[in-house]
Amino acid sequence: MAVFGRAYTSIAALAAAMLLTAASMHPGAVDEVAPGVFVHIGQIAEPYRDNGGDTSNWGFVVGERCVAVIDTGGSQATGAAILAAVRRQTALPVCAAIITHGHPDHLLGLASVTGSRAGFRAIASHRLPAAVAARTQTYRALAQRQLGLEAAPEIVVPGEQVNGEATIDLGGRQLQLRTWKTAHTDHDLTVYDPSTQTLFAGDLLFVGHTPVIDGNLAGWLAQTAALRGLGATRTVPGHGPVVDGKGWQAQTEYLSGLRDAVRTALRQRMPLQRAVETIAAPAGWALTEVFHRRNVTAAYSELEWEDTD
Numbered sequence: 001m002a003v004f005g006r007a008y009t010s011i012a013a014l015a016a017a018m019l020l021t022a023a024s025m026h027p028g029a030v031d032e033v034a035p036g037v038f039v040h041i042g043q044i045a046e047p048y049r050d051n052g053g054d055t056s057n058w059g060f061v062v063g064e065r066c067v068a069v070i071d072t073g074g075s076q077a078t079g080a081a082i083l084a085a086v087r088r089q090t091a092l093p094v095c096a097a098i099i100t101h102g103h104p105d106h107l108l109g110l111a112s113v114t115g116s117r118a119g120f121r122a123i124a125s126h127r128l129p130a131a132v133a134a135r136t137q138t139y140r141a142l143a144q145r146q147l148g149l150e151a152a153p154e155i156v157v158p159g160e161q162v163n164g165e166a167t168i169d170l171g172g173r174q175l176q177l178r179t180w181k182t183a184h185t186d187h188d189l190t191v192y193d194p195s196t197q198t199l200f201a202g203d204l205l206f207v208g209h210t211p212v213i214d215g216n217l218a219g220w221l222a223q224t225a226a227l228r229g230l231g232a233t234r235t236v237p238g239h240g241p242v243v244d245g246k247g248w249q250a251q252t253e254y255l256s257g258l259r260d261a262v263r264t265a266l267r268q269r270m271p272l273q274r275a276v277e278t279i280a281a282p283a284g285w286a287l288t289e290v291f292h293r294r295n296v297t298a299a300y301s302e303l304e305w306e307d308t309d
């Protein structure tokens with residue numbers, strides 16, 4: 001078996017990069033990671049009935065006038081938990097929900113958050129609606145099955161779109177929204193709070209949870225350099241604990257190791273099926289059994305068209 005990468009450079013290095021290890025199982029538990037910046041760390045697991053879709057991170061930022069929610073978890077129940085969590089911290093209204101990308105574990109809670117007040121805005125990349133539309137029935141059926149629901153959940157798509165950069169004002173606090181070239185998906189969007197140098201990276205960053213390629217491997221590695229260049233002192237990943245600037249390193253090693261192993265396989269004219277069987281996942285990542293083979297397939301399909309000589 002060709003094992004690539006060194007897992008984490010060391011587990012200790014990863015632990016040092018974590019700014020907190022909040023792993024409360026409560027679906028509405030939050031930590032104030034910086035003044036007015038609250039984060040919930042979802043379980044590192046696939047969605048299923050017992051975790052209620054609480055398998056991704058979300059957070060909210062409190063301004064002087066209103067609150068912006070960033071991602072909404074993977075069920076209507078997580079959306080309701082978010083509103084309750086906001087209410088425990090502030091009486092200010094929720095004026096925006098910002099969705100980092102359209103995967104159901106980040107989007108399905110929006111149905112509960114939307115419409116909580118007049119003037120509420122739901123915001124995402126300009127490419128999210130098409131990406132979600134192409135998979136709506138798949139996502140609904142999958143969520144119904146995984147979460148054990150009686151009916152397939154409705155999917156609400158944000159009505160306001162960003163292409164490039166945008167700013168939203170929460171009163172005395174401005175959040176910077178930015179879309180990226182194809183990386184984790186073709187419609188990734190990040191949220192940066194300059195007042196606390198906190199970056200909500202969505203699934204452009206996985207910590208502990210195997211990264212999932214649903215966009216472009218080479219693009220993801222290229223965008224990572226730009227993401228790190230933003231100078232955030234604290235990054236909230238889409239999955240796993242909040243990290244400092246070093247928290248990107250393990251993912252970069254996973255992705256670049258995968259790229260190198262697949263390139264080697266292609267140079268050897270190895271068929272896809274054999275590459276999937278022989279390119280093993282490095283140690284130290286959760287859920288490799290679910291996602292790693294899929295990543296090898298995605299990388300193979302992408303890289304077989306590049307010039308490998």
Ligand SMILES: [Zn+2]
Pocket residue numbers: 101103184203212238
């Ligand atoms: Zn995702």
